[in-house]
Amino acid sequence: MPEIRQNIATKEWVIISTERAKRPEDFKTSKQKEPLPEFSEKCPFCPGNEEKTPYETYVVNGPNGKWKLRSVPNKFPALISDLTLERKNEGIKRSISGVGNCEVIVESPIHNTTMALMPENDVRDILLAYKNRYLCMSSDPRMKLIVIFRNHGLNAGASIEHPHSQIFATPVIPFHIRTRLEEAMRYHDETGECVFCKITKDELNEKKRVVVETGSFLSIVPYAALSPFHMWLLPKRHMSTFAEINDNELNDLARNLKTTLAKIYYGLDNPDFNFAVRTGPIADKEVEHYHWYITITLRLLRTAGFEIGSGMYINSSIPEENAKYLREIKTR
Numbered sequence: 145m146p147e148i149r150q151n152i153a154t155k156e157w158v159i160i161s162t163e164r165a166k167r168p169e170d171f172k173t174s175k176q177k178e179p180l181p182e183f184s185e186k187c188p189f190c191p192g193n194e195e196k197t198p199y200e201t202y203v204v205n206g207p208n209g210k211w212k213l214r215s216v217p218n219k220f221p222a223l224i225s226d227l228t229l230e231r232k233n234e235g236i237k238r239s240i241s242g243v244g245n246c247e248v249i250v251e252s253p254i255h256n257t258t259m260a261l262m263p264e265n266d267v268r269d270i271l272l273a274y275k276n277r278y279l280c281m282s283s284d285p286r287m288k289l290i291v292i293f294r295n296h297g298l299n300a301g302a303s304i305e306h307p308h309s310q311i312f313a314t315p316v317i318p319f320h321i322r323t324r325l326e327e328a329m330r331y332h333d334e335t336g337e338c339v340f341c342k343i344t345k346d347e348l349n350e351k352k353r354v355v356v357e358t359g360s361f362l363s364i365v366p367y368a369a370l371s372p373f374h375m376w377l378l379p380k381r382h383m384s385t386f387a388e389i390n391d392n393e394l395n396d397l398a399r400n401l402k403t404t405l406a407k408i409y410y411g412l413d414n415p416d417f418n419f420a421v422r423t424g425p426i427a428d429k430e431v432e433h434y435h436w437y438i439t440i441t442l443r444l445l446r447t448a449g450f451e452i453g454s455g456m457y458i459n460s461s462i463p464e465e466n467a468k469y470l471r472e473i474k475t476r
């Protein structure tokens with residue numbers, strides 16, 4: 145029987161379509177992928193091509209003295225910092241100047257690797273770079289929100305295959321984030337509890353949808369997962385912004401994220417995916433109602449008319465089955 149489930153944090157509804165539910169292994173990507181070379185002469189992020197990107201804002205060097213991670217301003221930024229923040233309200237025309245900051249974190253000198261295959265320490269270096277760039281960008285008083293994300297594969301919108309993440313600072317709180325903040329605040333008003341802490345506690349008790357549990361984090365396929373293998377990775381400790389993560393938690397997040405991504409990589413044959421850190425706004429540090437997390441969306445299917453018309457998703461797989469499948473995948 146189909147069931148319509150709601151995520152109590154976001155209030156989003158999803159149809160869990162048991163009639164057309166597929167088995168977890170049916171979601172393995174069938175297309176043959178050309179193996180990538182370790183180095184590509186044309187790639188702007190490969191070693192030796194450093195002059196193709198702007199000067200770096202942050203670098204980590206390896207034991208050989210050469211860089212192993214670099215953060216550089218985006219060469220074609222969507223938002224730029226060298227602007228005055230101005231707001232316009234003229235009838236139906238409302239705008240503010242495109243002030244912001246966009247950086248690219250080149251995660252490795254190796255062209256054909258990915259977080260799922262990297263040593264845990266290298267994943268930790270990437271997460272530490274996220275925190276460093278978050279703190280630096282958030283010191284600009286014009287910025288309201290920091291968005292950290294990663295596109296993996298063509299269907300996820302990655303135009304350059306070399307492993308990289310992106311970090312944006314925006315001068316507005318987008319609608320999508322605002323509704324989540326408002327729902328979280330409403331839940332806190334009504335219950336005196338953080339809805340994400342509640343989800344964490346209940347998921348750990350029930351265990352059915354947990355994929356990877358480490359000391360400070362858990363990854364789950366949420367009860368109302370919007371699409372097959374849609375995942376959330378939550379800190380167990382209540383923290384409203386990503387800036388609040390401590391050193392031990394960074395190590396633990398590296399372990400959890402790498403393992404979770406490796407299970408996806410091996411279990412579903414390296415599918416395209418996006419992940420994003422959903423942190424509270426810069427100014428909402430240490431608030432009681434919001435709790436940051438990472439959302440992982442696999443690009444296995446395309447959005448169809450029903451989703452566009454209703455804003456409601458149809459998930460043709462069962463979250464509990466997806467979680468069980470990934471739990472059993474060996475990550476070598």
Ligand SMILES: [Zn+2]
Pocket residue numbers: 183184187188189190254255306
């Ligand atoms: Zn490259």
Ligand SMILES: [Zn+2]
Pocket residue numbers: 338339340341342381382383434435
């Ligand atoms: Zn919480």
